[in-house]
Amino acid sequence: MSILNISAYRFVSLDDLPALRERMLAQCHALALKGTILLAPEGINLFLAGQREAIDAFMDWLHGDPRFAGMHGKESVSDEIPFKRMRVRLKKEIITLRHPTIRPEGGRAPAVDAATLKRWLDQGHDDEGRELMLLDTRNAYETEVGMFPQAIDYRIASFTELPAAVAADHARYADKTIVSYCTGGIRCEKFALYMQDIGMQRVFQLEGGILKYFEQVGGAHWQGDCFVFDERGAVDKELLPAGLSPPSSPAENPRA
Structure with missing residues (x-):
C-alpha cells in the first residue's frame, strides 16, 4: 500500500487564520496532498493523504512554525487516497463542543497511554485497585x-450532546477512575477537561485515541473496527482499510 494517511491536531492559539489557510492550501497543492485541515482560534486539526515523501515534506514545513513544532500524527496506509480534494476550512472550534470556558491549550487533563489502559483492562481496575469506567465520546454511528464493549455509550448524534448526557448521569462516575476515548484524541482531550470542570476527580484521556491504541497494543479488548471520516469508512485493528461503506460526506465532517 503506497498511500500514507495521517491525522494530527494541536490546541494552540491562532490569530492569522485567513493567511495561514492560504499558505497551507498552497503547500498541500504543491505536494499533491488531499484531505481536510481545520483551523480555528483554538488550534489545528488535519487529515491528509499522499505519498510518504510528500506527507513528510508537509510536516517538516509545518514544524517550521513554532506553534506546530513537534506536532506528530497517527499514521495508516491504503492503496488509494481516500479523499476527493484538498480543503482548508476556517471554523469557530476545531472540534465543536460549545463550551468556550474549556480551553485545552491552557492545560490538559491527565492522560494514559495505550499500554497503561490495556494493563488496567487486563486486571479489571487501575493500579490503585479503583474501578475503571470508559467513556466513548464519539457519535452513535461510530x-x-x-x-470497547464495556464503555459507556450515550448514543449521541453530535459531540455537543455529550455534556448534558454526562452531567445528568453524574452519580454513575463517583469514586471511579474515568478514561475518555475517541478516534484520534481530540474529543477525549477536550471532554476530559469538561468532566473535571463539573467536579469529577479521577479523569484521564486516552493519549492518541483509538488509532494510537491500535498502533501500540493492537486490538486487545476492542470489539469491531474503528470508523474514520474518509472514503475508507473504517480501519481494522491493524490500521488497514476495513471495507466499510464510506460516510456520505467524509470531507465535510472530519473528526478525531
Whole structure:
C-alpha cells in the first residue's frame, strides 16, 4: 500500500487564520496532498493523504512554525487516497463542543497511554485497585462500527450532546477512575477537561485515541473496527482499510 494517511491536531492559539489557510492550501497543492485541515482560534486539526515523501515534506514545513513544532500524527496506509480534494476550512472550534470556558491549550487533563489502559483492562481496575469506567465520546454511528464493549455509550448524534448526557448521569462516575476515548484524541482531550470542570476527580484521556491504541497494543479488548471520516469508512485493528461503506460526506465532517 503506497498511500500514507495521517491525522494530527494541536490546541494552540491562532490569530492569522485567513493567511495561514492560504499558505497551507498552497503547500498541500504543491505536494499533491488531499484531505481536510481545520483551523480555528483554538488550534489545528488535519487529515491528509499522499505519498510518504510528500506527507513528510508537509510536516517538516509545518514544524517550521513554532506553534506546530513537534506536532506528530497517527499514521495508516491504503492503496488509494481516500479523499476527493484538498480543503482548508476556517471554523469557530476545531472540534465543536460549545463550551468556550474549556480551553485545552491552557492545560490538559491527565492522560494514559495505550499500554497503561490495556494493563488496567487486563486486571479489571487501575493500579490503585479503583474501578475503571470508559467513556466513548464519539457519535452513535461510530460506536456501531466498533468500541470497547464495556464503555459507556450515550448514543449521541453530535459531540455537543455529550455534556448534558454526562452531567445528568453524574452519580454513575463517583469514586471511579474515568478514561475518555475517541478516534484520534481530540474529543477525549477536550471532554476530559469538561468532566473535571463539573467536579469529577479521577479523569484521564486516552493519549492518541483509538488509532494510537491500535498502533501500540493492537486490538486487545476492542470489539469491531474503528470508523474514520474518509472514503475508507473504517480501519481494522491493524490500521488497514476495513471495507466499510464510506460516510456520505467524509470531507465535510472530519473528526478525531
